Amino acid sequence: MAVRLSLTLRHPLLPTSYPIPVRATQFRRFAVQNCVSDSDDSRKLVLEVKEKLEREYSSLPLGRNGRDDEEMILWFLKDRKFSVEDTVAKLTRAINWRREFGVDELSEDKVKEMAETGKAFIHDFLDVNDRPVLLVVASKHLPAIHDPVEDEKLCVFYVEKALSKLPPGKEEILGIVDLRGFRTENADLRFLTFLFDVFYFYYPKRLGQVLFVEAPSVFRPLWQLTKPLLKSYSSLVRFCSVDTIKKEYFTEATLPAIFKD
Structure with a gap:
């Protein structure tokens, strides 16, 4: 019906008998x-x-x-x-x-202790492209202290939670890594590789983009080590500023609190 209607429409300056x-x-x-x-x-x-x-x-x-x-x-x-x-x-x-x-057994209660570190969370609002947002605060990730298995459970739980927030017709989520305050003790090549493996092998085509926000110079060597391991997934990464987050990814009302002045 829509196609038929579009074919019957005529420009007002053209004769009604103008052929299709x-x-x-x-x-x-x-x-x-x-x-x-x-x-x-x-x-x-x-x-x-x-x-x-x-x-x-x-x-x-x-x-x-x-x-x-x-x-x-x-x-x-x-x-x-x-x-x-x-x-x-x-x-x-x-x-x-x-x-x-044990993905289906993960719950808020089972990841509660690691979630309380504040190292990651699901944002309450979608970005301007209607993607659920998984936020990571890198300065709160302490691999020497935190159990790596519990880190992985928290990661998978939040990926599942983000996917559950996908609007109809949408397939991808946005990952944002806040690198402000990142230090060498926050570096974790193993976990970063695990994160991208999860998306490549178990959640393919679900990660639309990863934003590395305000990356300090100390982060660059870690990225150079990780990038070859990620292969084509490295193209999803964008280094950007807080200002870019504000202007290109959220409205004033939906901006994550950690990026507000």
Whole structure:
């Protein structure tokens, strides 16, 4: 109906009998048909992956984030460029990891002690691109003191929480690392690598961008060590200032309190 309506509209200065070019209507028909075809093909591939997982990996759990979760299957298909074999391999690894790590058992209570350090939190508001925001305060991360396993649990819990805040039609979250006050005792190559591994292997295409805010010179050597390990994910990183955060990512009403004057 929308296509038909658009085709009947005429510019007020043109005669009402002004013909619609055949090529334009053919293009519109092709676009609609192509969209339907893509949707049908995606559905077939989702079912193919689902059946393959049931046939070859029946021990994997069912339900949300399990081997029969069609939304999760489609998400991994997109990441693997709709290769069934590659999707099954990566999805199997992710589902096994979720079970071994105990992702579904994580809760506010279980990460409470580490959350109270204030080293990370989920922002109450979305950014200007409607992305949930995961904030990390690097100066409060103390690897010599904090249990690395508990750090990882907090990280995964907040990733899950951020994803639960995705508006309809949105797929990515924004990560912000506040590097003001960063010192050598805050450096943690192991955890930074873990963080990006989590997004690459288990939450692909969910991290839209990572902002490193006000990075001091002492942080640069750590970044140079980490960057090669991240491969293509390093392109998601942007070094920026607090002023950039204010002007490009939030409104005055939604700006995180830590970046307010």
